[in-house]
Amino acid sequence: MTEAEAAARLADLAAQIARADRLYHQEDAPELSDAAYDALVRENRELEAAFPQLVRADSPSRRVGSAPAAHLAKVAHKVSMGSLDNAFSAEEVADFLGRVRRFLKLPEAEPVALTAEPKIDGLSCSLRYEGRRLVLAATRGDGQVGENVTSNVATIADIPQALPAEAPDVFEVRGEVYMAKADFTALNERLAGERVFANPRNAAAGSLRQKDATVTASRPLRFLAHGWGETSALPGDTQAEVVAALRDWGFPVSDLFVRCATLDDALAHYARIEARRADLPFDIDGVVYKVDRLDWQRRLGTVGRAPRWGLAHKFPAERAQTTLNAIDTQVGRTGKITPVARLEPVTVGGVVVTNATLHNADEIERLGVRPGDRVLLQRAGDVIPQIVENLTPDEPRAPWSFPTRCPACDSAVAREEGEVDYRCTGGLICPAQRVERLMHFVSRRAFDITGLGAVRVEDFFRDGLIESPADIFRLRDKRDVLLARERLAETSVDNLLAAIEERRTVSLDRFLFALGIRHVGEVTARDLARRYESYAGFVAMIDAALAVREGLAPVLGETERKFELRRARELVAAVATPNIGPEVAEALLDFFAEPHNRAVVDDLAGELTVTDVRHETRASRVSGKTVVFTGSLETMSRDEAKAQAEALGAKVSGSVSAKTDLVVAGPGAGSKLKKAQDLGIETMNETGWQALVADAG
DNA sequence: GTGCCTCGAGTTCC
DNA sequence: CTCGAGGCAC
Structure with a gap:
């Protein structure tokens, strides 16, 4: 190959690789297989080795983070890696503690100790040790599935390859991989000129998620342990004890980690950390609190993606000023018209922001913004840009008015009675x-x-x-x-x-969620799937419920309001699924009553195998039974009792009927207990319930 | 009827 | 992430 040919080929390779990176990262539509991508990168590297004088300024090999994470293997987490709920004020922290107390039903005198430590701005990582040897390291990913970074993590000096003999057989250490501020500055100087990292967090993420671990090895990454995932045993009964054990095993833990006996102590520690923020060697974005007692953590459990026992108390977000150039609108899948602010690009919290959602017409009115105004911008929770305030002094100008026609299909735009959102009425068209x-x-x-x-x-x-x-x-x-x-x-x-x-094979819950029925999100779809288990069962319910709805008519002398109430009650009964009330039932039936939707679903189902969904539960003597809790519970909240019952495969109901199998009655139980006794239904007290739960393991 | 909690839907940037 | 609103307990 001549030098001219090589130069042309290198230019071509640079363009192809840049395009592949962009498609993968920004448009989520990769056109190259991993192998094809790797081949390009390899060819580029070999050519550059042969013609070092031809290495381009924009060469992929010189670009930071050039091997995209797509090319790392995926690993499922045994215990999901959730995120924490955020708080931005002392008041919200107090609310958090109140929720914890209420959930656990703690007496007022009972103190709730919290641990507090800085929240490092890095990326979460899980390190799995089996037989006390590091066998797997994974990034958080979406919380369920992360990326395998074992060989990369092996190059981080802070992370032990083995645990001491006293450590349990299986232990997943969780913590933060980060880059110190000084190391970040030095790294950017070393990479000089070319695409440098915007901030230490991006630098840490880019360095860890390298296909070539020798690149990771050349980057000054550090690690700080703060938690754990799957474990065969725990070296303590409190957060503080386990963290102390992690330190003894050789993991760095924060020297600002403390145990706080009271809320005031925790807030004082927050103030201390905030005051030292600038002097710390690494970036932090807040303080993390955790309920110290692990038995309480277990009882509190997790809701959605976040544990009830932890909270991130964030520092106030960075703000910036810019100009609002225009207000555009876009149409969502439900027809909701969302106004979006087009902004003069401005850097906030390390990234350039050009768009921000304005949510709805009320928000625009509240802010009083119009194109041309100066606005104050912040990144809420350091992520989503948000317009906080209009800085343009009030002067009489025509307010921005909401479009009356859909920007996509020109159908009329309407706001329903009592609703905030405007929607396109075009629907299917x-x-x-x-x-x-x-x-x-x-x-x-x-x-x-x-x-x-x-x-x-x-x-x-x-x-x-x-x-x-x-x-x-x-x-x-x-x-x-x-x-x-x-x-x-x-x-x-x-x-x-x-x-x-x-x-082509899909579980019923995903199938139902994918249909995009209004009010039926992931959780509701799962509720429905668990209730009906099979696609055939679900369709049978829909048909029966539609027949019920067809047959509904006011009876003589019934007021309209009474009829509406009866209609709602009967539809809810027909759908017969926990957490589905009148609104969702109506939306579900509206969807299937529309012949076009029905045709689309039938057509789709014909192409697929929809697999049954069974609620995975521990076997117990209440599996498949209906349980009612009545009276007050003393050692746990209703939520907790309900969660326990569901985990044992029981259905929890609010009222006693012939279908009830068990009534758990606390002090103050009245008519429900009596009715249960009249019907000859088994009853027990809270202690009996706890024994039953313990029996199931 | 009221208030809490959770869910759904829409959103940004890399 | 935020907002509105649905569902359910009180």
Whole structure:
């Protein structure tokens, strides 16, 4: 190869790799397989080795973080890695403590000790030790599935490769991988000129998630332990004891970690940490509190993605001023019209912000903003940009008015009685809504089809390749049409089709969530799936409920209000699923009553295998039974009792009927206990219930 | 009827 | 992440 040919090839490679990086990171639509990507990177490296004088300023090899994380293997966490709820004021911290007390039903005199430590701005990492040897390191990822960074972590000096003999057989240490401020500055100087990292957090993330661990080794990464995941045994009964054990085993832990006996102590520690913030060798964005007693942590459990026993008390967000250039609107999958602020680009908290949501018309009115105004911006929770205040002095100007026509389909825009949002009335004909629904369908929490990101869904929809979800599963018949498309090579087409085939079998909960029925999100879809277990069972319920709804008519002498109440009650009874009330029941039935939706769902189901969902529970003598709690519970809250019952496979009901199997009665139980006794239903007190739970393990 | 808690839906940047 | 609002306990 001549030098001229090599130079041309290097230019070509730089462009291809940059494009692949951009597609992967920003558009979520990779066109190259991992192997193809690696081949490009390898060829680039070899050419540069042969012609060192030709190394380009924009060479992929000189770019920081050039190996995208896509190329790291995925690992499922045994115990999910959640995030913490945030608080921004002392009041919110007090609220948190109040919630803890209420959940645990603690007497007022009982103190709740908290641990407090700085919240380091790095990236969470889980280190799994088996037989006291480090066997796996993983990033947090989405909390359920992270990336395998074992070989990278092996290069971090702070992280022990082995635990001492007294450590348990299985132990997952969790903590933060970070880069010290001074090391970050030095690294950027060393990388001089080329694409430098914006902040230590990005530097740490970019350095850890390298395919080539020798790159990680050259980066000054550090680690601080603050928790744990799966463990075969725990070296203590409190957070503070376990953290002390982690330190004894050789893990760095924060020297600002303290145990606080009271709320005031914890807040004082927050103030102390905040005062020292600038002098600390690493970036922090707040203080983390945890309930010290581990038995309480276990009882408090987790809700959604965050444990009830922990809280991140964040420092006030950084703010910046900028100009509001325009207010645009966009249409969501439900037709909601959302106003978005287009801003003069400005740096806030280390990133350049150009857009910010304005949520709704009320928010715009509250802020009194119009295009041209100066506004104060912050990144809420250091992530989502938010307009805090309008800085343009009040002067009489025409207020910004909400569009009356949908920006996508020109249908009328309407605001329902008592609702804040304006919605496009175009429904099924609005292309924006159709595309958004398709995007929801393929999104990670729904069908999770890799290679079918926002950009491609939009392209395919526009060109008529995909009009409804079922069309996605018929793309395999259009392989030649796909191949004929620009920028879609054979490998990408086959990768995409393979990804689609992988999802041809789907669990009922994901299936229901993916349909995008109003008010039916992930949790509600799971409730429905657990209740009906199979697709056939679910459809049977829908048909029966639709028949009930058809048959509803006011009876003679019934007032409209009474009729509405009866209608709501009967629909809720027909759907018969926990946490589904009148509003969701109505939305569900509205969806299936629409013939077009029904056709779309039937068509889709015909392409798929929908697998049954069974609620995984521990076997116990209340599995499959209906339990009612009545009276007051003394050692636990109702929520906790309910959670226990559900974990044992029981259904919790609020009232006693012939279908009830067990009534757990505390002091002050009245009519429900009496009714249970009259019906000959088994009853027990709280101690009996605890024994039953303990029996199940 | 009221108030709490949780969920759903929409959003930003890399 | 934030907001509004649905569901349910009190």
